Amino acid sequence: SLQESLTEAAGAWAKAGHAMPVLSFGASSALARQIRAGAPADLFFSADEDWMDAVEQSGELRPGTRADLLGNRLALIVPAGDRRRFTLDRRLPLARLLGNGRLAMADPDAVPAGKYGKAALAALGLWPDVANRIARGESVRTALAFVERGEAPFGIVYETDAMASSSVRVAAIFPAGSHKPIRYPVALLKRSASPDAAGFRRFLASPAASAIFRRHGFGPL
């Protein structure tokens, strides 16, 4: 998730002599709804392009300020004790590897990480075999916990999440072509009254901020 790196970036921005931005973290859906309900926000940084589109369509964005800032990769993870490595392609017998176990991932119909995961598995032709073996989590974090606790032998999460947990190991990275690029768009809101907002948005795209994001595993675009 964006939470840690963004907090760090905000700290760096404040250290450079600016006012500390007020950050509110939550599911993209919740944030988008708050914006639509008239919440006094300046900037929307979303992990879900669909919700950014929805906010854009309802005319809340300041035109020309939307940009994709970060990218991420999708990882197949296993519990830390599992030493196997795999290559993710059509030949991977994922269903057989799962056995009676389940594949933990965020909700493939609702949450972005799940949607990307489903698309990638489908592109690899693996989805039909595992579709009824999915353990859906409310978020990537829930899916991660299932693998961390050994309840599920495999999980699909963002590379950034996998890197942050010592209880899981990345067994494979999904090929870039197997799903739409994972992008984190940011945009200024029409309602924004803060003079600092545009500056902070520019800062997030700056090399200084990029370094922070990269350290957490994001691929700045």
Place this chain on the structure above:
Amino acid sequence: MSFDIDVRLRRRDRDIGARFRSDGGLTVVTGPSGAGKTSVLMMIAGLIHPDAGHVRIGEATLFDKAARVDVPPERRRLGYVFQDARLFPHRRVLANLLYGYRLAAPGHRWMEPDQAIDFLGLGNLLDRWPRSLSGGEAQRVAIGRALLSGPRALLMDEPLGGLDPTRRDEVMRAIERIRDELRVPILYVTHDRAEATRLATHTLTLG
């Protein structure tokens, strides 16, 4: 001051009620268990709604089915000593005694707390919780609470039940004074013949 009462109530199996007039004094109400004595008192007090009839005490019409008069219990000014004591369990004895006294208009009061505490022998119970009282102690507090509320009439449902002969005699003397000197009309339920003979100016037998 006088009673002019006519109340009736339909119960599942039979009718209950009473009809009588009396020009003040103490009316003893007797009758077998289940005759409806308590029910009549409750109807007069406004705690049960009669199906028909009227309740007049002195000049005041407190209930009249035909004329659609129905004064709520708190404005009837009737001092009710219940068959069970019904003390407020969350107030100490003194607070129970003063509950009605404080609500009464000063002009309506006709007994002071000290007096009641004295003749009912409540002096050393004042800071006790009702739950810790013996049967007779609770009954005496209930009598005091009703007298102190400055009522225009008294409804007493076996008020001396559970009192020992000495207390009984003291309370009866007080009731006689209230009847004769203060001329408060009293409706008095009892099964005790001696009590009835001593106190009654009228007798009403139910059932």
Place this chain on the structure above:
Amino acid sequence: MSFDIDVRLRRRDRDIGARFRSDGGLTVVTGPSGAGKTSVLMMIAGLIHPDAGHVRIGEATLFDKAARVDVPPERRRLGYVFQDARLFPHRRVLANLLYGYRLAAPGHRWMEPDQAIDFLGLGNLLDRWPRSLSGGEAQRVAIGRALLSGPRALLMDEPLGGLDPTRRDEVMRAIERIRDELRVPILYVTHDRAEATRLATHTLTLG
């Protein structure tokens, strides 16, 4: 069958208790309000723990502080008619009457439900809820419930309070029979002199 009782209890302000023996029959307990009559009955029944003393009825030692005997109330087999009726509000009259009867060993029972219902005049109340009973009706049910539990002795706390003279006489006759024919020892609290004179084989005055 006999009572051998010595119970005492420290209360905040003073001590309460009683000490007496009697060789069966009916022991009337009198004394002013607050003397400790109810407390003594409760201690004998095992509902309050005495600070010292013993309770022996017939051969059975039910409580002995020194010997650390303390039989729980349900195994003392004492039929307690409380000063307030204490009927179970969630059971109809018949179920109240049969509560103790059903729990008693058949060999301990000495009265049948029909008998009790008959002499207490409860026939048309059997399917009523306690909450709808008049004071006297509830009291009669309470008496029946205690008698039917097949007790080895009776503890009766003003059992005739609230009964009309006719019922009173009937119940007293039944108590006399229980005392004389069944020879069940009885501890009987009352303030009524006539009742005491008629029923007492012994008298115990407290306070």
Place this chain on the structure above:
Amino acid sequence: MLSGDEWQIVRLSLWVSGIAVLAALPLSVALAWLLARVRFPGKAIVDGVIHLPLVLPPVVIGWLLLIAFGLNGPIGSRLHDWFGVGFVFHWTGAALAAAIMALPLMVRAIRLSIEAVDPRLEGAARTLGAGRWRTFRTVTLPLSVPGIVAALVLGFARSLGEFGATITFAGNIPGETRTLPLAIYAQLQVPGMDAAVMRLAAMSVALSLAALVASEVLTRRGAFGAGAHVL
């Protein structure tokens, strides 16, 4: 009105909530009685533990359940070895989560009612030959019916609405653990699915209304002829 999938979700929700509440009831009664009528050392701790599911965010409770009842957890592994019972990714897990979340509400409601039972009636039962346990069964418990009914209603409603602990502990598996709240949450994550959300939410509301009405009828039945001598 509802699609086949949606009906399945409703049925599953009813089943999970029903089982959760019935399973939690005996424990709730026992705990309520303990807290209402017994003095023992560590009472505050028991009381505190019961309240945990209220105080901690449901996700944390789910996480703790995962640690304790998961296949690798101290309790879960034993239950699995001895009885073959699994919780994670299984409807039993959803029911366990719902029961745990409902427990504090149920205990408190029953406790309030037990505390309101007149101990003098219990004393009367004792003199009539009923031991402690029989007295509890025949006097205390029936007189606590209002609290028990309230516990059932509160517990059922809470179970119907349970989300965070369930998804964290049991996952979100269609037909197995996807109850109404999980389905609603998933729809909420998708822009433009507000109508589907509303339909499922309406279903939840309808179920709980039915439970409420049933409970009112139950309580009225259990009123022991109230209404007589009312004032």
Place this chain on the structure above:
Amino acid sequence: MLSGDEWQIVRLSLWVSGIAVLAALPLSVALAWLLARVRFPGKAIVDGVIHLPLVLPPVVIGWLLLIAFGLNGPIGSRLHDWFGVGFVFHWTGAALAAAIMALPLMVRAIRLSIEAVDPRLEGAARTLGAGRWRTFRTVTLPLSVPGIVAALVLGFARSLGEFGATITFAGNIPGETRTLPLAIYAQLQVPGMDAAVMRLAAMSVALSLAALVASEVLTRRGAFGAGAHVL
């Protein structure tokens, strides 16, 4: 032990939960009385609406609050224009969410106690000259203290644990709406922060234990000399 930030979170949680419970109390008492003692058409609906926060997933409640109390919402816009009160991204929003979520528990506890008050005592008060309202204040309410205390405890605990509605409605803003559960959730999102989670969770538990102990003391004070003639 706790860092400065963490203390701030604890203080904010206490403040938000305290305000929420105190604000919900009068409404809870009024609703409890209505449901316990008054018959009126549409009673089932009122009862049902009160239970909504239990039955629906908290996130849905947060969303409904957002629709109603957001700056563009029918209520929120008016409150903002007239009183300058805003809820979204503001601690008042967190308190409102907590109060709404606590309401059904509080109403039920108080209702149970009011229903257990002997109406004959209310009748006695009436004959002594107390009108309906005074009877309620001087007899019914004080005798319902066990339910009120239970309501305060349950409500406070529930408020302390409130997460879903708060984050959806009021956002997750440090120092403003980031209460303990939101902070815990944030830490949970970060793998490997289990120690921080545990520390914050322990804080929640400590606060609610303190509330529990206080409530036991309160109830014992309000026992009106119980213990006499116990059986």
